Amino acid sequence: MKARTETKEKIVELGTDLMKSIGYPSLSYHQISCKLGIKNAAVHYHFPSKESLGLEILTDAIISFEEVIFNVSGLGSWEKLDLFFKNYRRHLESNNKICLIGASASDYQELPESMQTAATEYLVLVKGWFVELLDKGRKEGNFHFKGEPENKAAVIVSALAGGLQQARLIGNAHFDGIVNQLKEDLKP
Amino acid sequence: MKARTETKEKIVELGTDLMKSIGYPSLSYHQISCKLGIKNAAVHYHFPSKESLGLEILTDAIISFEEVIFNVSGLGSWEKLDLFFKNYRRHLESNNKICLIGASASDYQELPESMQTAATEYLVLVKGWFVELLDKGRKEGNFHFKGEPENKAAVIVSALAGGLQQARLIGNAHFDGIVNQLKEDLKP
DNA sequence: TTGTTTACTTACTAATAAGTAAGTAATTTT
């Protein structure tokens, strides 16, 4: 017998990768079982329904991001921003994946309700983190921008998610251009 | 017998709506035939393969946008920008659809090659239109922004496409906030 | 050492998908 959750963790990992590359509706238990060298029913043993797997993929990502928030809380405004951008860009390096929020949003109508709720929670968390970062950063004189922090945060999280997707069509320089422009626009 | 292309046009129209709401992989001939009151095989008569339908959906959209470019060519920078934003926002009003570029980009890995190429062509066209609009608008003193027009165009097209998607999760105000911020950031 | 739980496999079902071959009725062309 394998260590307690070894296979289960691999399923979530692979499921996350698949959701980021082909989307939740196209993700199949067959693909997962083949790549892990196990049988279809073994995946169902750990995740009885596809919904249960999809939900775990999202809740795991939420927990990971909450940990990131905690770990970077001591850094300066620009350091936080750069770290986020750098982390986000990693998606491009492994087969042009997109972020889970973007994948959930574009497939939203095909997601079970529990996943829709989790995806909303995830986006609220990420956008909220940006709102605070921008608000505090501007008050401290590190950032400059006009208007409400919420609107500026909306532009940033949407441009990043959309940028990853569009980089698939016209190349990674598109995403890098977005990051450069967003940073340029925030300089005091 | 129906008028020449009546049914065929309805299939493309409905297919476009479906691609914008559930995505190309989830779109099925069964859904189309049911909604149009015809049989599965009738859809295959007009579009032998799903790929042929998907390709026509994209090429029709490209042609439409080329017509729009031509029709607005006489307008001022801000009028063009506002018209584009207003047109884009229409997606939200009919069941939170997303744009075809966003739908193609997020499902990119699941698209046949011909559709990938068409989607790229579409994005190149839209982004290129924005690059010119921004460049000319800045030279004429109507817009203000730092850096290259291409990077600013990248931010705008990605924020809009991403914003439509994310509005599904957290509401239409998210998209409106993006539009307001983008306009605010372009004011001289 | 016996019984139970864990982590699977084997073998299946029911639903849905794209796609096809053959037939039909109306329209259009010759």
Add this chain to the structure above:
DNA sequence: AAAATTACTTACTTATTAGTAAGTAAACAA
């Protein structure tokens, strides 16, 4: 009026999907 084309329908195939029921071998607990 006859022939060909158009726009379908009927009836089917093959492939893939999520999901399940029953069996099994190893590990662990009593």
